[in-house]
Every structure is written in C-alpha cells, then in structure tokens.
Amino acid sequence: METKVPSLDELFSPRGVAVVGASQLERFSFGALVVESLKEAGFPAIYPVNPKYAELLGLPCYPNLQAIPGVVDHVVVSIPAESALALLDDCAAKAVKSVHFFTAGFSESGWTERAELENAMLAKARASGFRIIGPNCVGLFVPKSRLANSIGAPLDPGPIAFISQSGGHAQNLPFYTGPRGLRFSKVVSYGNGLDVDEGELLQYFAVDPETGIIGAYIEGVKDGERFLGALREATRRKPVVVYKGGITEAGKRAAHGHTASLTSSVEVFHAACRQLKTIRVDDIEEMIDVLVALRFANPVPRGNGVAVVGTGGGPSVLAGDGMEKAGLHLPRLTAEVQAELGGFLPMAGAILSNPVDATNLLFPEAISATMRVLGKVPDIHMLIYHLGFHPVSRWGGGRLSSAAFLQPAVDALLHAQKAIGKPILLALRPPPDLDGMKDFLGAQAAFVGAGFPVFHSLCQAARAMARVVAWKQV
Amino acid sequence: METKVPSLDELFSPRGVAVVGASQLERFSFGALVVESLKEAGFPAIYPVNPKYAELLGLPCYPNLQAIPGVVDHVVVSIPAESALALLDDCAAKAVKSVHFFTAGFSESGWTERAELENAMLAKARASGFRIIGPNCVGLFVPKSRLANSIGAPLDPGPIAFISQSGGHAQNLPFYTGPRGLRFSKVVSYGNGLDVDEGELLQYFAVDPETGIIGAYIEGVKDGERFLGALREATRRKPVVVYKGGITEAGKRAAHGHTASLTSSVEVFHAACRQLKTIRVDDIEEMIDVLVALRFANPVPRGNGVAVVGTGGGPSVLAGDGMEKAGLHLPRLTAEVQAELGGFLPMAGAILSNPVDATNLLFPEAISATMRVLGKVPDIHMLIYHLGFHPVSRWGGGRLSSAAFLQPAVDALLHAQKAIGKPILLALRPPPDLDGMKDFLGAQAAFVGAGFPVFHSLCQAARAMARVVAWKQV
Numbered sequence A, B: 001m002e003t004k005v006p007s008l009d010e011l012f013s014p015r016g017v018a019v020v021g022a023s024q025l026e027r028f029s030f031g032a033l034v035v036e037s038l039k040e041a042g043f044p045a046i047y048p049v050n051p052k053y054a055e056l057l058g059l060p061c062y063p064n065l066q067a068i069p070g071v072v073d074h075v076v077v078s079i080p081a082e083s084a085l086a087l088l089d090d091c092a093a094k095a096v097k098s099v100h101f102f103t104a105g106f107s108e109s110g111w112t113e114r115a116e117l118e119n120a121m122l123a124k125a126r127a128s129g130f131r132i133i134g135p136n137c138v139g140l141f142v143p144k145s146r147l148a149n150s151i152g153a154p155l156d157p158g159p160i161a162f163i164s165q166s167g168g169h170a171q172n173l174p175f176y177t178g179p180r181g182l183r184f185s186k187v188v189s190y191g192n193g194l195d196v197d198e199g200e201l202l203q204y205f206a207v208d209p210e211t212g213i214i215g216a217y218i219e220g221v222k223d224g225e226r227f228l229g230a231l232r233e234a235t236r237r238k239p240v241v242v243y244k245g246g247i248t249e250a251g252k253r254a255a256h257g258h259t260a261s262l263t264s265s266v267e268v269f270h271a272a273c274r275q276l277k278t279i280r281v282d283d284i285e286e287m288i289d290v291l292v293a294l295r296f297a298n299p300v301p302r303g304n305g306v307a308v309v310g311t312g313g314g315p316s317v318l319a320g321d322g323m324e325k326a327g328l329h330l331p332r333l334t335a336e337v338q339a340e341l342g343g344f345l346p347m348a349g350a351i352l353s354n355p356v357d358a359t360n361l362l363f364p365e366a367i368s369a370t371m372r373v374l375g376k377v378p379d380i381h382m383l384i385y386h387l388g389f390h391p392v393s394r395w396g397g398g399r400l401s402s403a404a405f406l407q408p409a410v411d412a413l414l415h416a417q418k419a420i421g422k423p424i425l426l427a428l429r430p431p432p433d434l435d436g437m438k439d440f441l442g443a444q445a446a447f448v449g450a451g452f453p454v455f456h457s458l459c460q461a462a463r464a465m466a467r468v469v470a471w472k473q474v
Helices: A030-041 A081-093 A112-128 A167-180 A198-207 A224-237 A249-259 A266-275 A284-296 A313-325 A335-342 A364-375 A403-420 A434-449 A458-473 B030-041 B081-094 B112-128 B167-180 B198-207 B224-237 B249-259 B266-275 B284-296 B313-325 B335-342 B364-375 B403-420 B434-449 B458-473
Strands: A017-020 A046-049 A074-077 A098-101 A131-133 A139-141 A157-164 A184-189 A213-218 A240-244 A279-281 A306-310 A382-387 A424-428 B017-020 B046-049 B074-077 B098-101 B131-133 B139-141 B157-164 B184-189 B213-218 B240-244 B279-281 B306-310 B382-387 B424-428
Touching: A017 A030, A030 A046, A074 A081, A081 A098, A081 A112, A112 A131, A157 A167, A157 A198, A157 A284, A167 A184, A167 A213, A167 A284, A167 A434, A167 B313, A198 A213, A198 A224, A213 A284, A224 A240, A224 A266, A240 A266, A240 A284, A249 B313, A266 A279, A279 A284, A279 A458, A284 A458, A306 A313, A306 A364, A306 A458, A313 A458, A313 B167, A313 B249, A335 A364, A364 A382, A364 A403, A382 A458, A403 A424, A403 A434, A424 A434, A424 A458, A434 B434, B017 B030, B030 B046, B074 B081, B081 B098, B081 B112, B112 B131, B157 B167, B157 B198, B157 B284, B167 B184, B167 B213, B167 B284, B167 B434, B198 B213, B198 B224, B213 B284, B224 B240, B224 B266, B240 B266, B240 B284, B266 B279, B279 B284, B279 B458, B284 B458, B306 B313, B306 B364, B306 B458, B313 B458, B335 B364, B364 B382, B364 B403, B382 B458, B403 B424, B403 B434, B424 B434, B424 B458
Parallel strands: A017 A046, A017 A074, A074 A098, A098 A131, A157 A184, A157 A213, A213 A240, A240 A279, A306 A382, A382 A424, B017 B046, B017 B074, B074 B098, B098 B131, B157 B184, B157 B213, B213 B240, B240 B279, B306 B382, B382 B424
Antiparallel strands: A139 A184, B139 B184
C-alpha cells in the first residue's frame, strides 16, 4: 500500500528536526555538527536523539523518536547502516515527512546485501509516506527555513539553488562563495539518490520561485529520461550550470565508490547539455566562477569582446594570451581610441592597445575615464579591471586597502558601468600572505557589496564569461 | 673605441648603488622603493641622487653622481627618457659598471626617435665600458649581495634563478613563492633587453654554481642563434622552465607595447623547447608550481603514476578526473592492496580504490599507514596528500591548525617518504576567509619547512608533476 508522499516544498520547511545519533562535540561527529549548525542558524525545534544522554550540546536529549514531545518533520540520521530499517519503523510511527541518512556504507560499498537493504528502506518509505534523502550525503541547507547542515556559510537566503551528489561540494560551495556574494535558496546533497534524486530536484528547481539560477554537481544519472525532461524544463526558464564528475577512468572509479554512480554515458551527457542550453563546467572552481558571472554580470554581455584595464605589463601580456585562449576576444583599439586614452594616460611604461596598462590606472579618475572611452567601442561587450595585492601595490600609503582608494574606485566603476551600459568585472588576485589577504578581502567585500562580479584571476574571469556568453548566444 | 665590458658576476655584486631620481616616499616612486628595499635588505652603500634634497629617506642625498664620495658600481635610474644620454655621460665619468633603467618610454613606445635614442645609449655604454640593464624594467634582485628592488620577498639566497622581461613577474615571483619555500640566487628583470638580454643571461646561469634551477619569462628573443645555443648549454646542465608570453594576437600586441618584443615565431620557439629538453609552461602559476616540483619533489618521480590520499568524496572524484586530464595516471589498486588498506581504514563512507578517501585520513597514523601500503605498488611513482580548510575540518577541536595535528602529520609523511623512497606531495586548498587562511598558512609553513612540495590544488599539482615527469623521461 502506497500513501501520498510529501512534496519537496514540505521537506524544505520542516517544523521540527530530530538528530538521531547525535553525540558529544568531537571531530567527525556529523550529528553534533548538525545540532550545532541548527543552533547557529536559529532553528526553533531541534531534538537530539541518543539513549546515552539526557542532555546534549545544551539541549534536552531523547532516547528515541517516540519520546520527543513536539512535531518532527525531518530526521537526520548518523547511526550505523545495520540499524536503518528499525529506525525507519520509528520514523513511520512518528509520522515524519523525511529522513536524511548521513550514514554511508550502502550500495556504494559494493556489497550486494547493502544494495538490498537500500531497496527495503525505499519500500518502507513508500509504504509509510515519507521521503528519504541520501543515504551517504549531508542533506539539506535551506537558509530561509533556518535548516543548516554545516558551519561557515552565510545564513541569508538568495537566488542560487545547488544540488550535489557530493556532501563536500554541498558544504563547501556556500562557504567558498559567501565572500563573493552568492546566497542560496536551497542546497541539497543527495548522495546515492535512493529516493530524492537529480531528476526530481531539477523538476522542482525549474519552477521554484525562490530560485533564479541552478547549479548541479552530478556523478551519475539514474533515470535518464526523467532527468533530461527536467533539464529541458529547467533550462527553458533559468540558467542551469552542470559539473559532471567521473569523466576519466579514475574519476569514474571514485564516483562509483563514492555514490554508487555508473558514469558510463559521458558523451551522451555532454551532448544533452549542448542540446538543452545547459552551461557545462569542468570543475568546481569554474562552477563558482560561472555562478558569480550569472549572478552579477549586469547586463549579460552580448558578445565575447572584452577590454582589459589595469597596471602591469606582465599581467597584461598574460591576460592577452590567457583570455583569448579561454574564449574571449580582446579587440584591437583604433588610433582614435588610443589617442583619446593618451589624453589622460601617460605614454611611458604604458600599453594603450587592449590590454590597457598604465601606472595611473590605480587612480579612480583614470579608471573611470578609461572605462568610459573603452565602453563606447562597439565590439567591446564587457570590461574588466584587474588589481594585484603585491606589497609594492600597498606601499607608499597602502592605498588599495584604504577607504580613501576603495570607495572612490567602487563609485567610479559603478558610475562608468551605468554610463556605458556594459558590465564591468573585477579580477582581484589573492596574495600569499596574511597581511595582503586582509587588504584583498577588504577590497573584495567592497566590490562585491556594490554588486560587481569578482574573480580571482583574469583567466578565470575569461573562462567563466566565455561560458556565459556562449550560453546567452544559443 | 670599445673597452672591456664588466661580467655579469661583477654586475651582481656591486659595492655601491646610486639611485638617480629617488624622491620622497610616495606611490609609484620606483626610486624611493629601491632605496627602501636596499635599506631593508641591509645593503651597505646606498646613494640617493636628486638635486632637490640634501637628505632623503634617512640618507644623505646627492645632487649628481660626481658628488657621491664612495665607489658606485651600479646606478638605478628613474628619470625621464629625455635625460638618459646626459646621465650616461655622468655614469662614464664616475666609472660605474652597470646602469639599470627603470625608465620606460623607449623603443616599446613605438616612436622612431626613441628607438634611435636606445641605440645611442648602447653605443655610449660600449664606448665607456659599462653595461645597461633594461630600459623599462625593475632590474636586479640578488639576495646574497643584499641587492633588492622590491619589498616582501625573502632575503635569504637559494638555488633558483629567474629572468623576466616583465618587471611585475620579477617582483611577484619571489614574493608569491616565498611561503612555498622557493629562494633565489638572482632575479633579473631585463625589459627591452637593449644590452643584457635573455641569451647572455641564460649563458651565465647555465654555469652559475649558485643556480640549480632556471626559470624564464620571455616575450621575444632578439638573437635567436645565441639564445638557442645558451638554452642548449643550460638544459644540458640543469632544469630550465620557460614561460613564453605573447602567444595570441592580443598577447603579442601587449608584448610589443610592453617590451617592444616581436613574438612572431611561437611555433619555432615551442619546437626548440621540445628539442632542447626545456620545460615549457603556459602561465606564471604553472611556472611557480613547476619550480616547486623541481625544487622539492624528492626524488623526482620515475613515472606518471600517482596515488591520491585524503578525505572527501567530491574532491576525490574531481582529483580522479582533473589529475588524469592533466597527464598523471591513477593506477587501479588490486584487491590485495585494498584489503590491506581495509585493515585500518573504515569501509563506510570510504573509497579504497585510488583516490583513497576515508574520514580517518586526517589522523597521522592512518595517513602514514596508507602511504606505506600504496608506496609499495610498483606503478605508483608519487603520492599526494590533500587537505581542505573548510570550517568543518577545523571544527570540533580545530585540529588541522594545531601543533597536535600538524607536527605528527609532518613527521608521519617524512618517515613514510623515507621508507618508500618515492616523493610525497601536498595539496592544501586555500580557504576564502581570514580565519581559515591563518590555519592554511600555518599548515603550509609546517609542510614547506619539512621540505615537501606544497601545491594549492590537486589539479595544479598534477599539471606541474606531469611536466616534470615528462622532462625527466626525455
């Protein structure tokens, strides 16, 4: 007998969360991590479950689900796989809506009896009318619902959804992209995808009004037809960025051991991405850069022409080479445009040919004037300003980190962007030392705060923008 | 009449340095930067020259070269190009050995009369028996001689020589690579290469006993035959890593505006590199990674087989894909080896197939035991341990940053490397926040201090090691 299964919307807004297998705060205790994360996020009804404790991490602790006085919609499980079926009986009795298994050691282990165990778990969930997330994953992060599964990520919601077969990527992405301005509607790590899988998630996010951009890390697809249908729906409505893991022999082997994924159809997968206007990326860094580009490049550039502005001949040559290899085009400037630039940029030690390199391009007035001249060139569709954080650049007054430089620079770029109607991007190169990192993070926060897309190198910016321009032009 | 020209060895150990055009400490004053750098490095005889001041930056300041009481072997020049010839007359009168022009606006400006000016300068240098470095460059950094041209780089000498047509790369490389353990014999930024050029420098470093590894950033080669001869000599004796700037149309344009380099013969250049056992890299990040690999991979791996060890399924899949694409091979482990690993690594949530991923691979005993098992596999030629700095990894005790974790981990890897006779590499992923960066820099310092090559991602490690293995196998 099958009963009505809860919708994903219900899963994303639980009223109470039980954490089965919560334990004392110590390394590798996922249960304790979830309890602490929920506390940090301000989730109102957290119920640690462990017969060993009466109190845990400052909260009353319960011997089992039935002992919990309040409503429990969502259960987080980190007890051994052997106890999974018995626990699911408890879940049914408590009338929960979803059970998330952090617990690993199921089908991905390669043992037949563990694959059979998964099937029995799914049957029980179907019969009792609850959903399973995982097993072998870190589950749900829904900022709006204060549902958290990690620490360090910003807790304010935003328009990005991320689905991930990897728990590590699911925990890392919001943390790593926080300082670059990305905020999330929902992040779902679904591991082996026994019940909730990539197809259903993509269907949901295609029409989720809180989600404007979808990112996905996928190792294997279980139901190809459903997935492709969902991808078609999603890509019609919003940008979808997919990173497919398990491309090479060693990657496939790792993916199989990681989430029991069979990744044989790489070519089919890539062909489907091309056909369905999906933005495919090659690694998680590129995923981050493309999400930043989609979120903050304003407007999306109408072509691949870029003007590169900043100081340093070496970086400029590198920019010319690396950015053209990455798929952008640096249009040559006419003599007239060069002459106009020469009106306020010095000749000596400067390159006025795009890349435009001059020492006074550290001064807001020169930056702004340069952007306005280049912004008028028809085949320049976007402009990028690059800035390094070498000690020399913070020497003689430490200007790059000072409000006296930053705020005028931010304002100059904002006004220039508005005036020219083309997106301005930032490439800020992280320094190797702690002092420099302070300056760098301050500058990044200022530009991100003003709504600019910030990349960490010219080539990374070019790689991401080339993907976005190609997507826009399909 | 030509007189004997000083050798490069004489240029690298001046007894006194005059800085012509030194000015008050302020942004973009290269003269002031050099004076401060020399002071910081402890150079004993620094003579600022500027008729406007009697004292500058805490030192007596002289109106001209003739007024300096002591010996002046080396002159650093940052006055306008128009005054260059008159200054060279002063240099001749003072019997200096070398003149470094930071001053730009010569042949790279594209103006015919400035190219002619360069020729007149060279003629004067030849007639008077001194050498010219540049123009349009940042000149010399020789730690052993306390000769410095920037701030932030370690001042202790080491076995790396770096020659660079870009001043930015010359100043950046020692600074960026300092925390990764690279130290330099001599760094020469030679700009337009009017007199001292890439060919002569390469000839010198080929036989320089203080130099074990040569890096070069080259935009254009003026004397192809001399350069190739020097490259042949150098590559016979030591590893030579070359990054050629100006590959694409935009890169070439920038290179021409940057150092007046004509970069047309890219294919010829690359063919020569292949033939002469030169390690060619595609950007400055890869230059850094390859130098780190050459300096610290111990011994150089005898093949491209790698074992990847650490925690995190997502990173492991990424590692499998990215590292194989970069040219390394992750051999599949036999059932026997996997069983041996299973003796001390958990089954659940683990991948024992290479990449090897298990949560207890954050404990030194498990790391060491894993390395020893994998090190016995014949087609594994190197082993890499990877570590992230997500808040979760420093949660529940902050182990990764604590001496309680770091020192045992370093010792475990040192002993394992010695026991297996194959190099162990580190991939430490930099975090996006200041707290994480403190942990990261502490961990990096510990591993670098013990002599390990540290990379900032698995893929960057793979890319560099693939270059080094290919070079070793030629």
